Amino acid sequence: MKKYSVVSLLRNALSYNRNWTEAWRSPAPQREYDVVIVGGGGHGLATAYYLAKEHGIRNVAVLEKGWIGGGNTGRNTTIVRSNYLWTEASLLYEKSLKLWEGLSQDLNYNVMFSQRGVYNLGHNLQDMRDIERRVAANRLNGIDAEVVTAEQIKNAVPLINTSSNVRYPILGASLQRRGGVARHDAVAWGFARAADALGVDIIQQCEVTGINRDRGRVTGVETTRGTINAKKVGVVVAGNASVLGDMAGLRLPIESHPLQALVSEPMKPVLDAVIMSNAVHGYISQSDKGELVIGAGIDAYIGYGQRGSFQTIEHTMEAIIALFPMFSRVRMLRQWGGIVDICPDACPIISKTSVDGLYFNCGWGTGGFKATPGSGWTFAHTIAQNQPHELNAPFDLRRFETGALIDEHGAAAVAH
């Protein structure tokens, strides 16, 4: 892997950029791998990278049916934070956040991780109780978190409407200063390049059509490019977990819903923080390019169409205008949808399965992007060691049997 730096940029400029090499190879699939990762999104690529880097397992293939990063990795609103309520969730996301903090340097690829602070707004007394509870828990868990007043929010985000004379006045917020946003595509590409450099084969346009098993043990996968044998198979396919689960005869506690997002036209900087509001159902940040990046709510029905219903977009715009009445004149450039796999407790599954050597990582709901490095790191550990790391042990499939759910729906902050 040729190192990226200012020097290499200038040196290559002199040769008219003709000497750049490909960021990752496009090899033909081998007949067999130690580990096959199904799904070339951020989570799958991160898993392959950490398998190679942390566990020395380099005979790994990542199979992607389309193009890497083309699913939810390239369709989300790029928010990164770790201020979850329950200890299990917050420690997992905090592991991820710590990895984010050095990720550009680790991957030698600038993922443009921007720690500009995430505000979760409170609009009523119960919101404020929940915020207090979450911040208190975060701090004891070693996660930076603060309760801030409406005035403090106004100082940091001058355009926000903190008037008390509105339908949902802002009473305060939780603030995680280390939270922020990142450049979503770059995360997939950076992990791909770094994994490739460690020997991982990234195979695009290769759809898995079956999971082969023999006497309760996984033996490989059927793909549109032939059979690929593997000692272990890790499935991490947001938006398709149930479909892959069916192939292995697994029932999953997952429903796949449309989640929509939109961007405005690019404008000069007006918003230097991430603002999230559960009560009015909207969240917003401004990208480095100047676009307001806005997340909408989930549509209630199951949908694999990568699009949702229009009224969801309308409700989101109402919410954004309630928070920022001047944005009424800003224009929506583009809207799109992703497919999110929702678990009953709004927490992911990173788990062994009833099939030996088959591992599932799914159910991230609306919160997957921020977890990308941590998800890959713990999933790699689970696959390599054939047992979960203590960080992801609570996120086992068996929790649905025992009842030990990690209910982030309950009193937690927004689940995004």
Add this chain to the structure above:
Amino acid sequence: MTEVKRIDLGHINLRGDAGDDRFADGVEAALGLTLPVDPNTLSESDHRMYWLGPDEWQVVADRKNVPVLLKKLEDALVDQHVSINDLSGGQVTLHLAGADVPELLAKACTLDLHPSVFGVGDCAQSGLAKANVLIGYIDVAPVYEIIVRRSFSEYLLRWLRQNSHFQVGTASS
């Protein structure tokens, strides 16, 4: 110009089995009107009766007649599995009159209210802005009756006020 009047009327919610002749007959005997069994229609005599669902209706009548009507219904349907509830306190009735009413309602209601589709005697439950409403086309004048839950009525009136240059009046009938 749309004229909006708030009218003090009484409301009775009625549940029962439309397929049971005893029920339809009992209702007719008690109220003096035919039980509307066609979806999204209303029937009318001294009072109006709205179809709300396959086993649910709403009677709209003079407030002062409600106790009598309740008694008549209870007597007429005494041995049947029915549910009769006075909802007079929970509903607010508005009458919207004027040619622009369908146009006005179309701003916040997804029903097709074109007169060729939604004529006199038709009714529907739907949403108007962010409130649930029952809309009936009750007079060719045209007059539309809109029934909304009491707790949403201030909101709905606010919406009407903002969206039409309307005259508000109140009347008892």
Add this chain to the structure above:
Amino acid sequence: MLLISCPYCGARAETEFSYGGEAGIERPKDPHALSDAEWADYLFMRKNPRGLHTELWIHAQGCRRWFKVERDTVSYKITSSRELSLGASEKE
């Protein structure tokens, strides 16, 4: 915004309805005879198919009746919309 046919009231905008999830999940007759795994299956495990899905909707702003819809979860096309009492095959 979907256009959903209420079997009682006719075709209405999606905003009048609420979604109720997979149809045909029958509550076990004797829950206490089930193992934890079987109970979890009833509680949480869902078909979630990519393709035709039989699901429940309620006409929340209309007649408040639940009914069954067959809908393709990719194209969102609705192929049928029936009263619960019809096609009882959903409850095997």
Add this chain to the structure above:
Amino acid sequence: MQRNRLENGGRIDRSQVLHFRFNGKKLEGYRGDSLASALLANGVTVVGRSFKLHRPRGIVGSGAEEPNAIMQIGKGATTQPNLRATQVEVYDGMIARSTKGWPSVNYDISAINNVFSRALGAGFYYKTFMRPQALWRLYEKIIRKSAGFGKAPKVADPDSYEHRNAHCDVLIAGAGPAGIMAALAAGLSGARVIIADEQCEFGGSLLASTAMFDDLPATDWLDDTLAALAEMGNITMLPRSTVFGYYDHNFVTIAERCTDHRNEAERHGVRQRLWRVRAKQVVLAQGAFERPLVFCNNDRPGVMQASAVSTYLHRYAVRPGDRAVVFTNNDSAYQTAIDLLRAGATVAIVDSRPGGAGAISQSATAAGIPVLAGHIVVDVNGGKRITGVRVGKWLGEAPQVVASSMLIDCDLLAMSGGWSPAVHLHSQAGGKNVWDDELYCFVPGESTQANQSVGSGNGKWLLSDCLQEGLAAGNNAASRCGFKPCDVAVPETGSNIEASIEPLWRVPSEEDPDHCPKQFIDFQNDVCVSDVRLAVREGYRNVEHVKRYTALGFGTDQGKLGNINGMAVVAECLGKSIPDVGTTTFRPAYTPVTFGVLAGDSVGELFEPVRTTAIHEWHEAAAAPFEVVGQWHRPWYFPKKGEDLQVAVERECLATRNSLGIMDASTLGKIDVRGPDAVEFLERVYTHNIGKMKVGRCAYGILLGEDGMLMDDGVMARLGEQHFYLTTTTGGAASVLSWLESWLQTEWPELDVYLTSLTDHFSTIAVVGPNSRRLLQKIGCDIDLDKENFPFMSVKGAELGGTQVQLFRVSFSGELAFEVNIDSNNALQMWNMLIDAGQEFDITPYGTETMHVLRAEKGFVIVGQDTDGSVTPGDVGMNWLLSKDKDFLGKRSLSRPDSIRHDRKQLVGLLSVDEKTVLPEGVQIVVDPDLPQPVPMCGYISSSYFSACLGHPIALALVENGRARKGEILYAVLTDGSVVEVRIVSSIFYDAKGERQND
């Protein structure tokens, strides 16, 4: 002086001179001008700077495709960023500014970026700014500052927006020749038709056409036909209305701009309107976009689309240049050359096709226009305005390097690289687009919804074809809706130009494509051929990767000009065909729409309904602050003069405990349950034994989800053998009813039970305190209220103060209390009567805060505050409510391993050891605050108040194994880091035996 304005012609009104400012300079235009045409008329060439390299840019197009002329219009609260000058109608007093370029568009310091442009290739930022890590935030600030176009307003939008739902048989998107014919046919058939067009005038290409229809100017036909359409009552015509979204089930959205084109003083009423259309059939007639050609320095001001040049000439009477070169690979631009010549410009044609054009070639030659067939424009001269073009010989398929070149002097280059149908809506609707090997463009493939594409949007370049296809589609759509198609005369369009094209994707350059001057594909985002080649070289081979890596097509024009050329360059690099490289799918919005129009009037006070009780006006008159609970506004407390929350609540609590309080509890959910199977039904959903309840008695009941977690609670009253009455929490009212209905309808249809919501019908007034009985007796009650005849937890119909009510003896405070359920029409009157009669007992109205304190003193939980979806009945000490004799919803889950864990969190009371500190609600409890992070937490505080009755703070908390830990000292860790010692006690702080409520 409008130096480029032609003396005659155009669809402008020269009698209405409009004054406007552009970048501070005073200019004039006419009514009917777009901002772009007015700028061109005034000889303005540089209108903006590019995103990354800050190269000077001029107007390229004349419509939605314009990438360069991105303007800030207006100022103050009504300023609007990022409008395309080509789509803005000039009005008197308009203030327009370029959105890029500092200090000005003509002298932009950041143009220095050009010097480093080679180092600023695709994705350069991914490769740098990584070290030192700490400096990234500084780098990022600079990046952000230099990015973006216009500025958002700084104050709230004073304008209003609205929605309009519409239903029609046939919706037509686009009012060009094909769309108008479709409207005419469908309209005559009797169908309900809506036809919308983005422009201020209907007509599309006809507005700038020299074509003759039946030997008369096409515009005559246009005017007559539009007049005929306007006459029909069944056609809604929407100009200035963009069909921007095509969603499932033929739901189509249109943004109508109502006042933006008016002078600011004349803008009255709604600014923009969103049409939400449910159409049975849709006809897509949006036309096509002319593609630019990709040659060196093709972004220089003075290089324009040929069709745009024709539009400026005919529609606006503006000649954008004096000495023109037309560069084309197809026939359509020949008309532009002829138009330019007729308008007094000198003109030459450079045609890449060795054989040149068809019949129209002769017209051009006959007019004296030199035609260089088999030639290409290799490069242009000039910076802020082109001064000439370098022309070379076309060597066929050779990928690069031109043998020799000559210079042609010019100040305008009209280019045409062929046409791309606007397939956006077809694609949004779910249809695929397919490559046409003869037309060299994507055309709409099979429709997946009820729509048809017609006209140039369907690859039909000839006017006669467009008209015919529009007619057929209009009739077809109408007949699918059950209307009889009708005969409409299609005008004779006379001779048509032929429409042959030979592909010319990347124009060969003198040096190789990585070395030559920049060949732009996406003007706005500065994406060049070299960027695309670099992306492919680096392995970004999928077209989506290329687009994301280079930002191709991510500008505000969404790649309307550049996408196909970009795909062609990718195809060239990979040695694939364009369709093999892929297609692009389109997402809404077709062109950008304001957030305001999407939200409509659901802003401000209409953002969300405020639900109020029948007694609300009294609370308002008493100046009570309100607590927002779901959609409800409930009185929070009733301050007397000078009182704050704490003082008022202490007074309210003491008054209630010592004498008499009154509270409006009307927001509780209320459900009437009737039927022969009512008992059986309730047995299945509630946890306690229903059958044992006597008529006239009440019971506290809880509902569990099937997961065993506490979902809602309330009082159940048995009014008859088959008649029950339930209350729910305020927030749970709607969801509990719908949940009960779902069980009844989907799972147990055999049960004969009817449920009816009485939430709004009944208002509930709680009369609370030792003097409550006396008060009711004082105003007159026809039933005996004493302990024996009307004990705690009973219900009776009664006449109270002359009004029929349902009287409950229940208590959420632990005091002797009555809840009066009354027809809401009579509630305010009853409230007033009670208040008046209660004066002798110092009756004290109280709000939600006092209610909370009183119930917390008794250890009563609030579902949703002391529980959170992970709490079982056992956790909050309610196992006594769980019947052992029957199954009920959620029961099975209570025996799962996690539900019977001994260390589950349990509800307990907590006291601050200092007896002073009122702990914040939400605070976490630990055994040892000095442990290293993560510090194990054993619980948290769910409710916390100062109890005036007890004289010290109290709190409820959920603590691991808490009930067994009474007396233990734990630590509350506040969010400011301070630690407070707390002791676990019973959750019942007051009247543990319940003597007061039973009195």
